[in-house]
Amino acid sequence: MSFNLAFYSALFGVLGLVGIALIGLGAHLQLVFGVIIPYVAVILFFVGMIRRVVIWGKCPVPFRIPTTSGQQMTSLPWVKRTLADKIESPSNNWWAALRVATEVLFFRSLFRNLKVNLTKDGPKISYFSSKWLWLGAIAFHYSFLVVLLRHLRFFTQPVPGFVHLLDQIDGFLEVGLPQVQISGFLLLIAVTYLLIRRIVVPQVRYISLPADYFPLFLIIGIALSGILMRYWFKVDVVAVKKLTLSLVHLHPKIPQEGIGWIFYVHLFLVCVLFAYFPFSKLVHMAGIFLSPTRNLPNNSRAVRHINPWNPVVKVHTYEEYEEEFREKMVEAGLPVEKPLEEKE
């Protein structure tokens, strides 16, 4: 697919969503955008996630997929095995769980990302480590998480202490009123970096599809509308919380104070994200836990794994063979495991 088609279809897709929200508000559809769509989105999210995981769960995984490094197992105690080896090539489920955890928390595989370089003078290949993608991804995912956790203050009453603590750490600069929260801006910067990388790195640009640009534009739209709402086009946050609490209490009610348009744009984009989540590449949130190369111990040598749909092969074991030909073997002077029984 051409770059232009992929890029602009995603961009105008997200702009179209903003337009839909604005038209809806113009038509006084607050109830639709504030209550019905959020509930539909949440239901789609959970049903979609469960469906996806069940589909994955039904895929048989008969064998282990050992990665190459750190293969030496516990059976050879004299081979040195560092902590990294134990995580890289886990011998049991606990180490495998630790490997998944390092993947989830630190993006360990991405950290080992290499860049290939072909030097001009004489065809020589050199590899060097490339950490920018890792850094961008870490910044993006963690700031997203912090923003999401901080949003819990809209969905809980009383607000749990850790949310307030997070708020304070995030706003420690004590700049401006309302206080600048670093994670929101970091989120916007990181997701913009991920988008720019897609556009300027030729190889990545070549393989990028609308399904790659759309989530990026969507999240940029969410972060931008959130930041604009917090620092510039203020809305009545007490009214927002009345609405969000009524949603989680399952007694939905649009507050009569009225909430500014930008809130509904923000919320609509978030709803689209939630509804889109299970049906797109974003399900890697669940998928990372189900990666067979990561979540299974490398015990191919210690344990025999049998493929259950192997066809039944008719075998003739050595015992049976000897049983059949013992006399002839003895006659020919071949060694046998069980001597011929003496005939009476």
Add this chain to the structure above:
Amino acid sequence: MYDGGKIIAGLLIGLVLLTFPFWYNLGKAAKLPEPKLAPEAQKAKQCVESKEYMAAHHMQILNKWRDDVVRKRYRIYIGLNGKEFNMSLQNECMKCHTSKKEFCDQCHNFVDVKPYCWECHLEPKEAKEGK
């Protein structure tokens, strides 16, 4: 080979975590904020700006007041209907909103913000009666 038990356990843990807001609030009736206008404010009838504007923007007004006073030496703010205000947190806002607990904190506890202003600025003495 399918590890169905582990996958279902993981799925359940994920669902419980992600539905946190739905079960955390179960059985807790939300106490909605009721900012009480002090008699001083009632007498004045109007705030610095319209009520709707104040509800959403009052922190921005305070920020502007702070900068105007501390950095630019301005003291007078022309508000709603051309009324003049002395740009001061303690001496203006709190002159009408005489109780921080009954007014500001009502909303702030609801949305979980704790402005740090009161580390330096003095809050008005709360009326003692019956509390």
